[in-house]
Amino acid sequence: MKKEQIKNLLNKALKKYWWYDNFRWNQEQAILELIKNKNIAYIEKTWGWKSIVYQIPALLKKGLTIVVSPLKSLMKDQVENLINKWIPATYLNSDLDDSEKKSRFIDLMNWNYKLLYVSPERLSFDKFIDYLIQVPWWISYFIIDEFDTVSEYWETWFRPEFLQLWEVKRKLEEWTWKRIPVWIFTATATKKTIDTVIEMMWVENNIKFFRWKLVWDNLHIIIKKYVNTADKDKHFYAYISAIQKQLKGKKWTAIIFCSTTKDVDNIYKILQSLKYKVAKYHWKMTTKMRESTYNKFIKDKVDFVVCTNAFWRWIDKANIRYILHYWTPWNISAYMQEIWRGWRDWKDYDAILLYCNQDVNKRRFILRWNDNSYELIDEYEKFLGYLEDELTCRIYNLYKYFWYDTDDIQEECWNCDNCWYTPNLLSETNLIKAEKQVEKNKKITKKKTSKRKTTKWWRWTKKTSTIRKRTTKNRKKRT
Numbered sequence: 001m002k003k004e005q006i007k008n009l010l011n012k013a014l015k016k017y018w019w020y021d022n023f024r025w026n027q028e029q030a031i032l033e034l035i036k037n038k039n040i041a042y043i044e045k046t047w048g049w050k051s052i053v054y055q056i057p058a059l060l061k062k063g064l065t066i067v068v069s070p071l072k073s074l075m076k077d078q079v080e081n082l083i084n085k086w087i088p089a090t091y092l093n094s095d096l097d098d099s100e101k102k103s104r105f106i107d108l109m110n111w112n113y114k115l116l117y118v119s120p121e122r123l124s125f126d127k128f129i130d131y132l133i134q135v136p137w138w139i140s141y142f143i144i145d146e147f148d149t150v151s152e153y154w155e156t157w158f159r160p161e162f163l164q165l166w167e168v169k170r171k172l173e174e175w176t177w178k179r180i181p182v183w184i185f186t187a188t189a190t191k192k193t194i195d196t197v198i199e200m201m202w203v204e205n206n207i208k209f210f211r212w213k214l215v216w217d218n219l220h221i222i223i224k225k226y227v228n229t230a231d232k233d234k235h236f237y238a239y240i241s242a243i244q245k246q247l248k249g250k251k252w253t254a255i256i257f258c259s260t261t262k263d264v265d266n267i268y269k270i271l272q273s274l275k276y277k278v279a280k281y282h283w284k285m286t287t288k289m290r291e292s293t294y295n296k297f298i299k300d301k302v303d304f305v306v307c308t309n310a311f312w313r314w315i316d317k318a319n320i321r322y323i324l325h326y327w328t329p330w331n332i333s334a335y336m337q338e339i340w341r342g343w344r345d346w347k348d349y350d351a352i353l354l355y356c357n358q359d360v361n362k363r364r365f366i367l368r369w370n371d372n373s374y375e376l377i378d379e380y381e382k383f384l385g386y387l388e389d390e391l392t393c394r395i396y397n398l399y400k401y402f403w404y405d406t407d408d409i410q411e412e413c414w415n416c417d418n419c420w421y422t423p424n425l426l427s428e429t430n431l432i433k434a435e436k437q438v439e440k441n442k443k444i445t446k447k448k449t450s451k452r453k454t455t456k457w458w459r460w461t462k463k464t465s466t467i468r469k470r471t472t473k474n475r476k477k478r479t
Contacts, residue, residue: 063140
């Protein structure tokens with residue numbers, strides 16, 4: 001098949017199933033390399049439609065495409081979107097009961113699916129591989145999606161089963177009698193992460209990299225360091241009051257990321273006392289409470305969502321205008337994953353991070369107490385260097401950290417606080433009001449201790465004496 005004919009097929013599939021007229025900058029080039037059965041690493045930010053790059057070839061080529069996805073919510077959303085486009089796809093994870101798993105395996109045996117989404121834990125089971133070998137398909141592609149969950153975002157090895165994927169690939173190759181190419185898809189990846197993949201999957205040196213723009217022009221980065229928590233809180237609530245004025249009467253949302261569940265509960269109480277439309281999200285809440293928060297967030301019933309980093313995986317919304325950090329994330333990759341939540345309608349939004357020395361000391365203590373890993377501490381120290389650098393462009397430093405070519409990137413922009421971007425959010429009146437609010441917050445966040453009911457001593461003695469008399473009478477009757 002000629003190259004022009006393949007391009008026509010790709011454009012027809014893009015128009016038919018995704019309703020787009022043209023591919024993005026490097027999507028078509030990556031798909032053409034995939035069709036040639038070459039190993040590639042495709043790095044593109046969240047919500048950049050990187051899944052199209054492997055879904056279109058999987059649709060056009062005969063055979064089954066296995067997609068290893070680490071998150072249940074992600075694979076469920078992907079499969080639902082494909083089914084809505086009349087593309088046969090399914091997923092297998094622990095959320096399904098036995099009867100549903102059997103029916104999906106039967107559909108696999110009958111050639112009813114083109115894409116199969118599985119978790120690394122399930123794929124590493126020997127029984128699952130034995131079942132998969134019985135499927136009368138030739139495995140076409142082997143895809144590892146969201147590989148950054150191995151070591152980049154999470155403070156520990158989040159999914160150690162990734163290390164066993166090379167053995168799964170080897171078994172499938174022995175069964176199919178052909179080489180299966182490896183495709184790596186992720187949003188953020190440093191050179192160290194890519195080297196880990198190549199070493200782990202025994203990939204040849206001829207792997208090709210495809211990258212797109214890391215930061216859009218609609219993102220504005222603001223980072224402020226304060227002396228202590230009181231000064232930080234004063235400016236934090238001044239920012240919130242200013243943002244509330246901007247959100248009033250508009251269907252916009254602001255997200256506040258906190259370090260602990262205690263901070264989430266305290267800030268939620270304070271904003272609720274100020275009669276703001278606010279919701280909270282963290283892992284200690286019940287599933288019903290988390291679902292209600294998510295529904296309020298999606299349906300624009302709240303202006304603020306106070307949450308931990310567990311919430312960023314669920315964010316798929318266009319009208320987010322402000323992202324506030326009341327803490328310092330673990331590393332630059334974690335920070336990027338969280339500030340990428342707000343560019344999806346291509347309009348301007350602000351990412352504001354506020355921190356102080358106490359936050360830094362707390363984070364260092366947690367890192368040493370949790371794992372004492374020198375790599376994690378080193379990554380955090382690099383992130384602190386990024387935060388404390390007040391001279392170099394922040395966006396330029398991000399491109400440099402993620403191993404992008406910085407020759408074509410300007411060392412100055414108008415989108416960060418180091419390059420003269422200062423939004424007119426704070427004013428003296430806001431700061432004065434915030435100082436008063438910080439004093440009130442101490443009363444609001446205090447835990448109400450339940451008063452113990454105490455009885456007077458003579459009542460207590462009367463009760464005990466009557467009980468003793470009854471017991472002695474009963475003993476005499478028994479004897």
